[in-house]
Amino acid sequence: MEIDYIVAGGATARYLFVHLPKTAGTSFRWALESALGRDAVSPPFLASRLTEEEIARLEQYRAIAGHISIDDITPFRNRNLLTILRDPIDRCISWYYFAHNQKDRGQTSEVRAAQNCTIDEFFCLDVGIIFRNIFNRQVRQLGGHVLDSDIDLNVALRRAKATLREAAWVGRIETLSADLVHLRRRFSEFSQFELPELNVTQGRKALDALDPHIVSQVRLLNAYDAELYWFAMEEITAGRFG
Numbered sequence: 001m002e003i004d005y006i007v008a009g010g011a012t013a014r015y016l017f018v019h020l021p022k023t024a025g026t027s028f029r030w031a032l033e034s035a036l037g038r039d040a041v042s043p044p045f046l047a048s049r050l051t052e053e054e055i056a057r058l059e060q061y062r063a064i065a066g067h068i069s070i071d072d073i074t075p076f077r078n079r080n081l082l083t084i085l086r087d088p089i090d091r092c093i094s095w096y097y098f099a100h101n102q103k104d105r106g107q108t109s110e111v112r113a114a115q116n117c118t119i120d121e122f123f124c125l126d127v128g129i130i131f132r133n134i135f136n137r138q139v140r141q142l143g144g145h146v147l148d149s150d151i152d153l154n155v156a157l158r159r160a161k162a163t164l165r166e167a168a169w170v171g172r173i174e175t176l177s178a179d180l181v182h183l184r185r186r187f188s189e190f191s192q193f194e195l196p197e198l199n200v201t202q203g204r205k206a207l208d209a210l211d212p213h214i215v216s217q218v219r220l221l222n223a224y225d226a227e228l229y230w231f232a233m234e235e236i237t238a239g240r241f242g
Contacts, residue, residue, distance in 0.1 A: 020141055086174070
């Protein structure tokens with residue numbers, strides 16, 4: 001089922017920021033709070049299946065911002081959907097270093113694996129271990145539910161493309177400064193919208209410094225995400241959304 005969004009501008013506009021991991025989401029939340037007020041933005045939340053109680057709690061906020069999956073957003077279809085994509089290879093490498101460098105013991109098997117493995121070892125692990133954040137995460141979150149281990153990726157890709165077409169704004173990490181200009185023009189209350197550099201992954205290698213085998217392995221794990229990313233690039237370049 002596709003979701004239709006009612007895009008509304010002005011002072012009463014309400015927003016839904018779909019935060020994909022390692023796509024400047026923490027910085028974007030800070031900017032939302034600066035523009036709308038801290039009390040207007042929901043507390044951050046990780047990927048889960050939302051209960052009716054959680055939906056009711058989130059509905060009170062003018063802007064919902066978290067790792068929400070498209071399967072859970074039907075109650076919020078009257079909001080302006082915003083999201084930021086990232087080149088899937090760069091996003092996954094960033095996620096690995098982010099998790100690898102965490103000082104506290106990981107709470108999930110995926111984070112613990114990143115802490116205990118070299119980058120070469122990590123991306124060669126069984127897909128079941130690194131599924132949640134590494135395996136086509138952008139398509140699964142924008143086209144289904146990240147907790148669905150049996151997701152049909154072809155269906156999810158079609159739904160993810162529809163999600164982007166119907167979104168009020170889509171940004172890309174690689175061209176975020178230019179994309180934010182479109183956001184400021186679309187919504188006057190975001191005319192001063194600026195992102196600070198928060199939660200930036202430290203100690204990571206550049207892609208061209210990595211073993212080509214690692215890059216190839218990440219590419220294999222993210223074929224659907226790669227197709228979605230290039231679709232977004234073409235659509236934004238053509239001025240069809242965002």
